Amino acid sequence: MSDKKRIGVLTSGGDCSGLNTAIRAVACSALSRGWDVFGIYNATDGLFARPMHYKQFTYADFDFPYARLGGTMLGTNNSGNPNQQITADGSVEELTDEQLVERFRDGVKELGLDALVVIGGDGSMAIVSKFCQQAGIAMVGIPKTIDNDAPATESAIGFATARNIVMEALDRLDTTANSHQRIMIVEVMGRGAGHLALEGAIAGMADICLIPEIPYTYEGVVKKLREIRASGRSHTLMVVAEGIKTPEGKHFYAANGRTFAGVANYFTERLSQEPDKFNVRANILGHVQRGGTPMAQDRLLASAFAVHAIELLEKGQTNRMVVCQKGRISDMDLKDVLKIAHTPVDPNGAMVQVARGLGMYVGE
Numbered sequence: 585m586s587d588k589k590r591i592g593v594l595t596s597g598g599d600c601s602g603l604n605t606a607i608r609a610v611a612c613s614a615l616s617r618g619w620d621v622f623g624i625y626n627a628t629d630g631l632f633a634r635p636m637h638y639k640q641f642t643y644a645d646f647d648f649p650y651a652r653l654g655g656t657m658l659g660t661n662n663s664g665n666p667n668q669q670i671t672a673d674g675s676v677e678e679l680t681d682e683q684l685v686e687r688f689r690d691g692v693k694e695l696g697l698d699a700l701v702v703i704g705g706d707g708s709m710a711i712v713s714k715f716c717q718q719a720g721i722a723m724v725g726i727p728k729t730i731d732n733d734a735p736a737t738e739s740a741i742g743f744a745t746a747r748n749i750v751m752e753a754l755d756r757l758d759t760t761a762n763s764h765q766r767i768m769i770v771e772v773m774g775r776g777a778g779h780l781a782l783e784g785a786i787a788g789m790a791d792i793c794l795i796p797e798i799p800y801t802y803e804g805v806v807k808k809l810r811e812i813r814a815s816g817r818s819h820t821l822m823v824v825a826e827g828i829k830t831p832e833g834k835h836f837y838a839a840n841g842r843t844f845a846g847v848a849n850y851f852t853e854r855l856s857q858e859p860d861k862f863n864v865r866a867n868i869l870g871h872v873q874r875g876g877t878p879m880a881q882d883r884l885l886a887s888a889f890a891v892h893a894i895e896l897l898e899k900g901q902t903n904r905m906v907v908c909q910k911g912r913i914s915d916m917d918l919k920d921v922l923k924i925a926h927t928p929v930d931p932n933g934a935m936v937q938v939a940r941g942l943g944m945y946v947g948e
């Protein structure tokens with residue numbers, strides 16, 4: 585690679601707050617070195633599309649305060665199926681795996697890219713790194729996910745803001761639950777991981793929190809609800825991670841058949857039928873958790889990750905993933921990162937201990 589580089593940057597997977605901060609930081613850090621920076625639209629789709637869908641960044645692109653906003657100015661895709669490309673006229677173009685690799689390779693060549701900075705979750709990181717390998721282009725990954733289960737990193741962009749949204753929702757629900765002596769059940773995203781539910785529940789001072797990593801019993805939940813009532817407390821905040829199974833071992837799926845949704849409604853219906861006449865309401869936070877202006881913590885993480893990614897490229901170190909370990913920004917071989925499965929909540933870890941220490945019911 586020459587000293588002056590041409591790099592691409594893209595966001596891939598579900599959006600979250602802090603992505604625009606990361607895009608800006610990648611662009612500014614590269615522009616300050618005199619490099620050319622290309623933003624690729626809609627994850628890798630921008631490279632598969634013909635004509636390609638990209639823009640060359642200049643500082644002027646950041647006059648508008650994108651970096652302060654949620655979402656991603658480059659668009660993203662979490663369908664996991666690049667073989668079906670939606671064309672500019674709205675029709676679907678079916679591409680074989682070979683055609684995708686060919687387009688990716690040609691796209692990278694046409695733009696003259698030395699490297700691609702991929703801001704994504706573990707799923708998209710694995711997909712994009714395969715294309716990069718096949719196309720012979722260097723890559724550096726930056727982890728983002730509100731689920732905070734990305735391998736090898738203790739923090740990922742988007743988690744802090746989403747956790748705050750859960751906390752704020754619980755703050756708001758607490759007053760209305762108190763006024764009506766209700767049990768508020770709050771369904772929180774996170775897919776198979778309970779980090780968002782658990783940390784949101786602790787910050788939001790919930791009484792019960794069910795997460796996929798810890799088995800619970802329905803009887804345990806009812807017992808806790810009765811204890812709360814007997815203690816003289818008027819209301820209850822109960823957080824349920826979307827990825828938990830019902831006591832019968834059932835997951836509920838959203839209409840797309842792929843993501844989880846529905847467990848709060850399940851508990852609401854079942855608990856309402858108890859002889860205790862529990863007054864229960866379900867609240868599904870959904871994609872609210874992915875929006876809004878990023879908190880300082882996510883802006884700092886996004887900026888630090890991006891600067892580290894550009895420094896790696898400057899030193900000629902590629903196929904790395906930027907990570908945060910023991911509070912320090914570092915990096916790991918992407919291959920090794922991808923071998924690690926996602927990072928669930930440790931049932932014996934510090935956060936679970938805090939929850940239990942507070943008397944929160946988190947399962948058996």
Ligand code: F6P
Nearest residue numbers: 598662730731773774775843844
């Ligand atoms: O991985 C992020 C996430 O928000 C999960 O917490 C959630 O299960 C899923 O994405 C929702 O995906 P979609 O945006 O496709 O509904």
